[in-house]
Amino acid sequence: MENTQLQGEVPVKLFSLPHLQTVGLKRNQLNGTLVIGMGFSNQLSLIDLQNNRISGFKGTEGYDIRIILTDNPVCEETEETKTYCVVPQSNSTSLYTTPSNSCLPTTCNSDHISSPTCRCAYPYTGILFFRGILFSDLGNSTVYVVLETSLKQFFQSNNLPVDSVSLSNPRMDLSRYFLLNLDIFPYGQDSFNRTGISTIAFVFSNQSYKPPSSLYGPYFFRGDAYNHFSDPKSSKKSTTGIIIGAAVGGSVLLLLSLLAGVYAFHQKKKAKRASLESNPFAHWDVKKSSGSIPQLKGARCFSFEELKKYTNNFSEANDIGSGGYGKVYRGTLPNGELVAIKRAQQGSMQGGQEFKTEIELLSRVHHKNVVGLLGFCFERGEQMLIYEYIPNGSLYETLSGKSGIRLDWTRRLKVALGAAKGLAYLHELANPPIIHRDIKSTNILLDQRLTAKVADFGLCKLISDSEKGHVTTQVKGTMGYLDPEYYMTQQLTEKSDVYSFGVLLLEMITGRRPIERGKYIVKEVRMAMDKTKDLYSLRQILDPAIADASLKGLEKFVDLAMNCVEDSGVDRPTMGDVVKEIENIMQIAGINPNVESATSSSSYEVASKGSTLHPYSDESFASSGTFLVSKV
Incomplete structure (x- = not known):
């Protein structure tokens, strides 16, 4: 951890970490006295603390460890040259020797x-x-x-x-x-x-x-910059050659001056054309696309021809999914890496703002429980996003039996924990914080190890410092998962995601969609619960795949889910609290939480301004369609 603004004294316990081999903490603000102690790792070979504020060193130089403390007060205040105050001759220590x-x-x-x-x-x-x-x-x-x-x-x-x-x-x-x-x-x-x-x-x-x-x-x-170029010319220069060179240079100086202006003018025009051609957002329409061009961190721009080649001309064999936005194709990069290419279909493409938002956010969001964005394509009227390939599809496909994967109680707890960690990262560690707005089982993907990854950021919302607490915005989300408080007040908070996550937890234990045959899962569970009985008397509505298994911690799991779907946001836990509670439930079930291990619902923009009707009241499920929605 070099140049990371670390401060304070280096704890002795750091050096006793098992299998620790190298400590690299150069160019920080560490101070105090360095104490190695006697319980250091037997594999420790190097401690590099150059350019800090270390004022003392307790120990002897008899350690079988290379210690480097140059550019610290401990080396500047002594006249005696210590071995730990000398930089080794080679700073290119190879990781192996053959x-x-x-x-x-x-x-x-x-x-x-x-x-x-x-x-x-x-x-x-x-x-x-x-x-x-x-x-x-x-x-x-x-x-x-x-x-x-x-x-x-x-x-x-x-x-x-x-x-x-x-x-x-x-x-x-x-x-x-x-x-x-x-x-x-x-x-x-x-x-x-x-x-x-x-x-x-x-x-x-x-x-x-x-x-x-x-x-x-x-x-x-x-x-890095290279400042040691070899000189291809001989060090012995002929005086005659110098004179001749100067004469020739003087002769053509006037001509070059005349040509320079013309050449520079043409080069400027050429560079401008090249810049427009190479800039994937050169034709980004600021007015129609609702904002300036995306600010990217790490995402690569793919050309349409590249993606056409990687998907075998977007063949049906590589078609792995579809939705209201278009289709998802499997692609193979030249290095053999599999990717998922989300291609918006013509005429029903994602709005410019949603497309821009998803690119900007995912290019700078990096967490093992959030799907990774590798790149995008924005040319020929196309909108395509290139993600890491997640081989086991969505949680919905698994719960519905379409993927062929069986999730037992243990695996469901692990999936719930992974999804919670991904969402907690967005709420509490992303800068600025991100509200997803569309948490649902089709947006939780499972990789080859069944690790949960939060996906689809088209509806997400950034929360700036001036909007701490809530932001008033048009209601968007998916029916069944939509927070009633957000629906009725249009005030979006992180607790709106918590509500959706609570519905997701109930879906995981029942195997039912949030709204099924006019029945709302939250209301059904609340009516069926009896806390005086085993498993809260919910066995009849549990997913048959787990109903007959040992379900240690189920009652706590249901309690957590029902806390998440409280009507008032202030009564719901934060996602950080949700993560801790799922970890506690896993321990009750005898699981170590630190060990890793296709009909899709549509998203909707709700025409609800001024509405006082609860989105999941009985009237909402009536055939008259009094709950107005329009597809995003």
């Missing part, structure tokens, strides 16, 4: 770095960002051996001027990306020329290099 790298240690000048082959050089450095790694043991050197070997072989097989590569400092950032420092060392000389750097950068920018294993997933590379 026999081919065996060589004698090399002492390099202060501005050089020793390569894995023990040559002093100026490497091209940067950071590899991996979006979705499939391994959790960051200390397992095997996965880095494969990656490092693959990188070196790729560079050499493509005749790039690379002698060796080095990976170091594996870590996770705040966006849950996996980061690796990459040093690339030049071949046959101590620095790269400009052509070499450009070629290497191009390899990463156009994704020519593919990681050797699916463990790493998609990636991108962010290179």
